[in-house]
Amino acid sequence: MTTTARFVPVSKLPEVGTTIFSVMSALAAEKKAVNLGQGFPDFACDPALPAMVTQAMTDGYNQYPPMAGLPQLREQIAAKIKTIYGHQYDANAEVTVTAGATQAIMTILLACVHPGDEVIVIEPAYDSYVPSIRLAGGIPVFVSMELDERGYHIPWDRLKASISDKTRLIMLNSPHNPTGTILAPADIAALTDIVRDTQVLIASDEVYEHMVFDGQRHESLACYPELAERSFIISSFGKTYHVTGWKVGYVTAPAALMTEFRKVHQFNVFTVNTPMQLGLAQYMSNPAPYLDLPTYYQRKRDLFRDGLQGSRLRLLPCAGTYFQSVDYSAVSALSELEFARWLTTEIGVAAIPVSAFYQQSRESGIVRFCFAKQDATLQEALSRLQKL
Numbered sequence: 001m002t003t004t005a006r007f008v009p010v011s012k013l014p015e016v017g018t019t020i021f022s023v024m025s026a027l028a029a030e031k032k033a034v035n036l037g038q039g040f041p042d043f044a045c046d047p048a049l050p051a052m053v054t055q056a057m058t059d060g061y062n063q064y065p066p067m068a069g070l071p072q073l074r075e076q077i078a079a080k081i082k083t084i085y086g087h088q089y090d091a092n093a094e095v096t097v098t099a100g101a102t103q104a105i106m107t108i109l110l111a112c113v114h115p116g117d118e119v120i121v122i123e124p125a126y127d128s129y130v131p132s133i134r135l136a137g138g139i140p141v142f143v144s145m146e147l148d149e150r151g152y153h154i155p156w157d158r159l160k161a162s163i164s165d166k167t168r169l170i171m172l173n174s175p176h177n178p179t180g181t182i183l184a185p186a187d188i189a190a191l192t193d194i195v196r197d198t199q200v201l202i203a204s205d206e207v208y209e210h211m212v213f214d215g216q217r218h219e220s221l222a223c224y225p226e227l228a229e230r231s232f233i234i235s236s237f238g239k240t241y242h243v244t245g246w247k248v249g250y251v252t253a254p255a256a257l258m259t260e261f262r263k264v265h266q267f268n269v270f271t272v273n274t275p276m277q278l279g280l281a282q283y284m285s286n287p288a289p290y291l292d293l294p295t296y297y298q299r300k301r302d303l304f305r306d307g308l309q310g311s312r313l314r315l316l317p318c319a320g321t322y323f324q325s326v327d328y329s330a331v332s333a334l335s336e337l338e339f340a341r342w343l344t345t346e347i348g349v350a351a352i353p354v355s356a357f358y359q360q361s362r363e364s365g366i367v368r369f370c371f372a373k374q375d376a377t378l379q380e381a382l383s384r385l386q387k388l
C-alpha cells in the first residue's frame with residue numbers, strides 16, 4: 001500500500017512517464033513474446049572481459065579511481081581513436097570515463113546549456129536527449145528526418161533554418177537509433193558549412209560507432225578537425241562489448257570543453273567504478289573485438305532481413321546499429337503503438353513504435369526491431385513474423 005501523498009514536488013519533467021521500452025518489455029514478458037523491443041543483447045559477452053574485471057577486484061582495485069577515469073583506460077581510448085579516426089586526443093585533458101553514454105549526454109548538456117538556450121534535436125531521437133535538455137533549462141528545437149525510398153535522412157536546409165542566435169548545441173547521433181541511418185561524407189560537409197562562423201557546439205552520440213555495415217566507414221566527427229574542435233563525442237562500452245548493464249562509456253572533447261564537462265561530472269557522478277575500468281583497459285588493448293563487430297552484427301542483420309523477405313513487412317535500409325525498422329502499412333492500419341501491442345500480444349514478437357522517438361506523436365507506420373539476439377531467438381521471432 002502506498003502512503004497518501006502529502007508532499008508533492010512540482011515536477012521538473014511533467015511530461016515524462018514510464019518509457020516505452022519498459023512498457024513493451026513488461027508486455028513481452030507477460031505474453032511470453034520474443035522480445036525484439038528493448039535494445040540489448042540476449043547473449044553473453046566474451047568471458048575474458050568479466051574475468052579481467054573479477055581479477056581487478058580480487059587484486060584490490062576497489063577504491064575511488066581518479067575523477068576523469070583510470071589513466072590506463074583513457075590512454076587506451078585515446079590510442080583507439082588515433083588509430084581508427086586519426087585524431088589525437090590528450091588522454092589527460094580530453095578524455096573522461098562516464099557512467100554510460102546517458103550520463104555523458106546529461107553532463108554535457110548541464111555543463112554547456114544555460115536557461116533559455118536552444119538545442120537542436122533531430123527526430124526520431126533517443127529518449128534521454130529532450131529530458132536532459134529540459135533539466136538544463138534548455139529549449140529543444142526539433143528537426144524531423146525525412147523519409148523517402150532511400151530511407152531516413154537529415155534535411156540540412158531545414159536544420160540550417162532552425163539555427164538562431166540562441167542555438168547553443170546540436171545533438172547528433174550516428175549510427176542512428178532507431179533508423180539505422182549513418183552520416184555520409186555529404187552530411188558532414190553540410191554540417192560543417194552550417195556551423196562554420198557560429199559558436200554552436202555539437203554533442204555527437206556515437207555509441208554504435210563499431211556497428212557500420214557493407215564495408216562503409218563510420219564518419220566520426222573525430223575525423224574532421226573543423227568539427228572536432230567544437231564537439232563532444234560520446235561512446236559506450238555497453239554497446240561495443242555486449243555489456244549494456246555495466247553502464248560504462250566515455251566522452252572526448254577539446255580541453256576547453258572538457259574542463260567544463262568535468263566541473264559537472266565531478267559532482268553528478270565523480271567517478272566510475274574502478275575494477276570495470278581496469279578490466280576494460282586491459283581488454284581494450286586487443287582491437288579484435290571491436291574490429292570484428294561489423295561482421296558479427298552484419299550477419300545477424302542479414303539473417304533477420306532475409307527471414308522477413310517473404311512477409312509483407314517492408315524493410316527499411318539498415319546501414320548501422322543493431323536495429324531494423326520495418327514499414328507495416330501493408331499489414332495493418334493500426335497506429336504504431338497499437339500495432340506494437342498487437343504484434344506482441346497476437347504474434348508473439350515485441351517491437352518498439354518509432355513514434356515513441358518523437359515528442360509530438362507522429363505516425364509513419366514503422367516499428368523497430370532489435371537484432372542483437374542469439375540466432376535461435378531471431379529464428380523464433382522470424383517463424384512468427386513470417387505469417388504476416
Ligand SMILES: Cc1ncc(COP(=O)(O)O)c(C=O)c1O
Nearest residue numbers: 100101102126177207236238249
Ligand atoms: C543512441 C543512444 N545513445 C545512448 C544510449 C545509452 O547508452 P548507455 O547505456 O551507455 O547509457 C543508447 C542506448 O540505447 C542509445 O541508443
